[in-house]
Amino acid sequence: QVQLVESGGGLVQAGGSLRLSCIASGRTFSTYAMGWFRQAPGKEREFVAAISWSSSNIYYSDSVKGRFTISRDNARNTVYLQMNSLKPEDTAVYYCAARGTAGNPPSRSNEYNYWGQGTQVTVSS
16 A cells, blocks of 8 residues: 655746655655656546656656656655646646556556645745
């Protein structure tokens, strides 16, 4: 069982930055692929970024590529999402997710086993 807790959300002006953190419980964090997803009001949950257990495979959605960076610190059981050049359309609840796999980190939400409670990110224009 893995429990995930996100933090770091908030209100920021367009062009600003935020760094989200997701701390995982359990001693097997280093064996999990991790992903970030987001859900805006009235929209489906969408993939943002994913990272393999070793950080050797990283993927981004086209909408955030070049602006967001996912990283992880297995010693701290933490995955990060650095968000730069934020836009109003980035406004959403951001969720981290975990999947026990040694392969490529998935981009589909239904492939993840564990989810955090989410953290709100609001970007004002």
